[in-house]
Amino acid sequence: MTSVEIAAIRTLFDDRFRIVEAELRYPLPNSGLSPTVRRLSFERGDSAAAVVHDADRDMVLLARQFRFPTLQKGPGWPVEVVAGMIAAGETPEDCIRREIVEEIGYRVESLRHISTFYSSPGGSSERIHLFHARVEAHSRVAAGGGSPQEHEDIELVEIPVADIPDLLACNKIEDAKTLVGLYWFLQHVFRDRG
Numbered sequence: 001m002t003s004v005e006i007a008a009i010r011t012l013f014d015d016r017f018r019i020v021e022a023e024l025r026y027p028l029p030n031s032g033l034s035p036t037v038r039r040l041s042f043e044r045g046d047s048a049a050a051v052v053h054d055a056d057r058d059m060v061l062l063a064r065q066f067r068f069p070t071l072q073k074g075p076g077w078p079v080e081v082v083a084g085m086i087a088a089g090e091t092p093e094d095c096i097r098r099e100i101v102e103e104i105g106y107r108v109e110s111l112r113h114i115s116t117f118y119s120s121p122g123g124s125s126e127r128i129h130l131f132h133a134r135v136e137a138h139s140r141v142a143a144g145g146g147s148p149q150e151h152e153d154i155e156l157v158e159i160p161v162a163d164i165p166d167l168l169a170c171n172k173i174e175d176a177k178t179l180v181g182l183y184w185f186l187q188h189v190f191r192d193r194g
Contacts, residue, residue, distance in 0.1 A: 018043040042124040048096035049083035050131040051181035062157040063103050080175045092129035104156045105144030106135040114184050
């Protein structure tokens with residue numbers, strides 16, 4: 001297969017995130033190359049996220065915070081798995097351990113990788129490294145609530161594991177990484193209880 005021919009790449013916006021524009025030709029399925037096309041990519045870096053399970057109380061610990069991009073279409077304050085951006089030089093595992101302490105105040109007892117996937121490959125280069133994190137009652141080491149430097153005001157949302165099927169059936173979760181994580185949890189943790 002012929003490789004992609006990139007004629008030009010330009011940064012259109014560079015602040016907290018970047019928007020990159022490319023002019024390129026790519027291989028067509030049957031043969032040959034496409035005409036030159038313009039493509040944009042939202043560059044925000046990779047992130048780590050985790051379904052946090054308090055094994056002692058049999059609760060899934062989620063976070064609710066204000067998300068401006070969801071305000072117009074709702075809900076404005078979605079319920080999500082704990083997540084954050086991976087800093088330069090940081091591993092996804094180190095990132096999610098840090099985020100769990102910052103957002104909900106727990107130290108991770110065990111961590112299992114679930115999957116790594118693109119959040120929206122048609123427009124963004126971001127990959128999400130999704131984990132299952134187990135915590136226990138004695139693992140609470142901080143207040144949580146998020147990072148004041150990032151103006152985060154995060155609320156801890158505790159969901160009994162037995163309520164997750166109904167929560168999903170009622171379409172109360174609108175965040176993709178949270179849906180992936182909760183469905184995985186039902187298939188690999190909840191179901192295996194016997």
